[in-house]
Each structure stands twice: as structure tokens, then as C-alpha cells.
Amino acid sequence: MSLPHAILTALLEKPSSGLELTRRFDRSIGYFWSATHQQIYRELGKLEADGHIRALPTEQPARGQKKSYEVLPAGRAELARWTAASQDPRPHRDTLLLRLRASAVVGTEGIEADLRRHLELHRRQLAEYEEIEKRDFPPGRDTCEDKLRHLVLRAGIELETFWTRWLTDALEEFGELPDSGPA
Amino acid sequence: MSLPHAILTALLEKPSSGLELTRRFDRSIGYFWSATHQQIYRELGKLEADGHIRALPTEQPARGQKKSYEVLPAGRAELARWTAASQDPRPHRDTLLLRLRASAVVGTEGIEADLRRHLELHRRQLAEYEEIEKRDFPPGRDTCEDKLRHLVLRAGIELETFWTRWLTDALEEFGELPDSGPA
DNA sequence: CTCCTTTGTGCAACTAGTTGCACAAACGCG
DNA sequence: CGCGTTTGTGCAACTAGTTGCACAAAGGAG
Known part of the structure; x- marks a missing residue:
């Protein structure tokens, strides 16, 4: 829609x-x-x-x-x-979280490599956003449009920052886990 | 899928x-x-x-x-x-960010109220997650399954924390904006 | 000049997700 | 007992998004 x-x-x-x-x-x-x-x-x-x-x-x-x-x-x-117009947030769907939850019942075999891969992807995306920020939103220039667009970009930056950090934590915990979980 | x-x-x-x-x-x-x-x-x-x-x-x-x-x-x-199996992250879609970006060209009239509403929704969701954390993941109990499920829940908590903070910032910036932006 | 790749446009078929409705059994109430 | 509400199951039609392919023009390489 x-x-x-x-x-x-x-x-x-x-x-x-x-x-x-x-x-x-x-x-x-x-x-x-x-x-x-x-x-x-x-x-x-x-x-x-x-x-x-x-x-x-x-x-x-x-x-x-x-x-x-x-x-x-x-x-x-x-x-x-x-x-x-007022709109309700659409439900999120996240395959990785779902898989992690599934791995709690069928074992974590194989998922770790993909976590690493996702971490790398999010890192790259984050770098790209920061590049854009540096290029398009230098300290001055605070027109109204700029402020709004910068706000949107910051959401992207902070989301990628979150995923990067969370995936890092997750991988660390995997290191402490017995070999492949249950199943 | x-x-x-x-x-x-x-x-x-x-x-x-x-x-x-x-x-x-x-x-x-x-x-x-x-x-x-x-x-x-x-x-x-x-x-x-x-x-x-x-x-x-x-x-x-x-x-x-x-x-x-x-x-x-x-x-x-x-x-x-x-x-x-390795899977690529699915592209995200976020209506609110899209609307904010649109409001940079057609004006911010009307969107602020909805930002407030979303902030309230995210606050409530965050509270719900924290409730679950307190109930299901008390300090002890660190089986392998628990660790994985807790990790997933923490992702939820941190995402809601992010949205809450970001929306708060956004609303603050709206306060400083000239009345309804461009258009 | 012909063939091959790139650029640009587009249709058709499929898959996933949403909305609206229907129907049966069980439960509670006057 | 009869009647409305809740619980539980399900179909059908629609909307949104994805995948796979096709076709035309232009530019470059042998």
C-alpha cells in the first residue's frame, strides 16, 4: 500500500x-x-x-x-x-530471530556461520550510511528538509548499529555454548 | 517462506x-x-x-x-x-520512515500526532517485553535453550528501546521546526 | 557490418499475506 | 429450555510482492 x-x-x-x-x-x-x-x-x-x-x-x-x-x-x-493519515505500524518479520528461536529446539548446528555473515552485511551497511551522512549532512546546512531527511538516515544508522552490536553479543554467547545445543 | x-x-x-x-x-x-x-x-x-x-x-x-x-x-x-541454511536478510519496509521522508517534500502537517501515537505503542511494547524478561528469565537458569531465547527477547527489547528513543528525539526536533515545513 | 553486451522497458505467472465471512459446538443466563 | 455470546475451525477472494522471462535500442569490438 x-x-x-x-x-x-x-x-x-x-x-x-x-x-x-x-x-x-x-x-x-x-x-x-x-x-x-x-x-x-x-x-x-x-x-x-x-x-x-x-x-x-x-x-x-x-x-x-x-x-x-x-x-x-x-x-x-x-x-x-x-x-x-494515522497508520498502525506493520508487524515486523525477522527470519534470523525466528531461526535463532528454532535453533533452541533443533540445535544450533550451522547457524553460527550465517550470523557471522549477517554481522558482516550489517557492518557494511552501517559504513555506507555513515558515508552518506558525512557526504550529505555536514554540520552546517540545517534547512527543514535536511533535518527531516537526516532524522531518517539516523534511524538507519542506529538500527544497523544495534544489529551489529547484537550479533556480536550473540556470537560471543555462542562461543560459551556446548557444541550444538539440544536435539 | x-x-x-x-x-x-x-x-x-x-x-x-x-x-x-x-x-x-x-x-x-x-x-x-x-x-x-x-x-x-x-x-x-x-x-x-x-x-x-x-x-x-x-x-x-x-x-x-x-x-x-x-x-x-x-x-x-x-x-x-x-x-x-544460509539466508539473506529480507529488505525492511518501514512506513513511518517513508512518511517522514515524504513530509520533507509535502509538509509535516498531521504527522506529529501519529509520531506521538507510535511512541506510546513502542513504550507499551517495551514494557511488555521487560515484563516477560522479568518473568521468564530471572538471573539463574542458564540452560542452552534459555540463553538462545533470551537473546531473541533482548533483540526485541533493544529494538523497542531504539524506537522509543528515536521517536522522542524526532518529536523534539519537530518542536524546533517552523510550523509545517515546506509545501 | 555483424555480433555481443549493456541499458531501458515491460508482461505474466506465481507466492505470500490480508480481509471478510461462515459455521458448528459449548457455555452462560433469564 | 431457548437464545445470545464465546470458542474453535475453516474457506474464498483479494492485494501486495517476487521471479522469470522478453524485447527493443544503442554502443563497442572484431
Whole structure:
């Protein structure tokens, strides 16, 4: 229910083609609302049909030709409505926690290596976020938009920090465990 | 792809009927893998068809009659296989962060109230987790299973702690913002 | 100039999750 | 006893998200 709104936000920040959107989803909005190019194209079609966005006029529109979209007033209004509306947090789902819990009954054999791998992934993600922070949010520059976006980035940083720390703790505890748990 | 494994885990911890599972999902496993009773019943059917679980024999089985399931060896093996297999973290999706980012372009009107509401929800969840910790994990009792389950619970506690703090910070920044941002 | 890779767009089929409803038995109450 | 509420089970339809593939144009390499 939120992909169209993610796209509207991205397009308001800068009108783009499907592929450009896909790229930007990989680097920024996608950090908390990921989407594949297939989803994005499909959704662009719907948004256009609904009159929320329109294709920027080009010379010869054709398949395999860049097509940029911009947000129409109706789209902006819809985004504003959605942003302001009260919404319940969606339930989280975390496979790793589930597996850890499962390993309490079927044994921890094999999971440790994957914990290490996840730790490495989270470390890398954290480094990437910190890079972005250094680049996009230097000490000065405190416009209202910057403050909001920085807030979002900080959430990402702190979440990755949490996972990094938690996984480190978990691995430490694994060291103290008898070899493969129960089962 | 993980609901069947969540159910297997829960059933290994204790054989249960569909409704009992639903209740336990609401209080424990569901904290990181939520499911409705409809999903659970459907999945129980599939798991039984696959020979992973079986219904415990009862006197007169009938609709509207409690039916308990237990895990068969094949089910346990499947769970062990899945737990040990390497898996990539699934992308997170967070509506609130998305809305905050959107509010940087369409204005913050209306979102503050919902931030407060979320803060309250996370505080409550945190309190619930801490209650569980006090009840189920008193200082002694360090069996291997307990350690693993405690680790999972601590992840929940720390995540809620993070959200509580982050939302508090965010609301503070909102106080300093000019009235409704851009737009 | 032809073939191969990259860029960009898109459809179709599938899987997972949600919502809405239905139905039966058991329980409590006037 | 008859009637509404709670408990327990379940189907069907829908929505969202994923996976797999296809096709066109453009650019570079032999």
C-alpha cells in the first residue's frame, strides 16, 4: 500500500524515468522501502492511469526509450493525504530471530556461520550510511528538509548499529555454548 | 517462506491446536513473525499434507472441535535444514520512515500526532517485553535453550528501546521546526 | 557490418499475506 | 429450555510482492 507513495516522494524530489527510479531506490529510499524495477514500472503505469503523474513530453516516445515522469497536483495531494493519515505500524518479520528461536529446539548446528555473515552485511551497511551522512549532512546546512531527511538516515544508522552490536553479543554467547545445543 | 517453520518451532515447543497456536503467536513468536488464525489454519493443512505434522488422535473429531497437532520426524528435519541454511536478510519496509521522508517534500502537517501515537505503542511494547524478561528469565537458569531465547527477547527489547528513543528525539526536533515545513 | 553486451522497458505467472465471512459446538443466563 | 455470546475451525477472494522471462535500442569490438 506504500509503494506508490514511495514513488511519488522520489519523483517530487526529482522527476525521473523508471530506471533512474530503480537506481535511486537501490541507494536511498529503498533502504526502508525496497522495490524491483518490475514493481516500479507497474506502479508507474497505475499512477499515470490514476492521473497522479504524467510522462514528460519527449520527441519520439518508443519502447526502449527513456521516459521521465513528473508528479501532478493530484499526486502531490494524495501523498500529502497519505503522509498525514494515522497508520498502525506493520508487524515486523525477522527470519534470523525466528531461526535463532528454532535453533533452541533443533540445535544450533550451522547457524553460527550465517550470523557471522549477517554481522558482516550489517557492518557494511552501517559504513555506507555513515558515508552518506558525512557526504550529505555536514554540520552546517540545517534547512527543514535536511533535518527531516537526516532524522531518517539516523534511524538507519542506529538500527544497523544495534544489529551489529547484537550479533556480536550473540556470537560471543555462542562461543560459551556446548557444541550444538539440544536435539 | 517462513510461516511453516515458525509453526513447526511453536509445535515443537508444545503440541497445540490451531487456536492455541494463534494465541501463542500473539504473545511470543508473533513478536517477530506475526500471523492470523486464517494463515495458521491454512498452513497447518499444508504441513499435514506434506507429512511434517499430524493431528493427535482424539475421540470424535469434528468441526468446531479442538484438534491438536504434533511434529513428525520429517517436520523436525525440515526445520533443522531450514534453520541451518544460509539466508539473506529480507529488505525492511518501514512506513513511518517513508512518511517522514515524504513530509520533507509535502509538509509535516498531521504527522506529529501519529509520531506521538507510535511512541506510546513502542513504550507499551517495551514494557511488555521487560515484563516477560522479568518473568521468564530471572538471573539463574542458564540452560542452552534459555540463553538462545533470551537473546531473541533482548533483540526485541533493544529494538523497542531504539524506537522509543528515536521517536522522542524526532518529536523534539519537530518542536524546533517552523510550523509545517515546506509545501 | 555483424555480433555481443549493456541499458531501458515491460508482461505474466506465481507466492505470500490480508480481509471478510461462515459455521458448528459449548457455555452462560433469564 | 431457548437464545445470545464465546470458542474453535475453516474457506474464498483479494492485494501486495517476487521471479522469470522478453524485447527493443544503442554502443563497442572484431
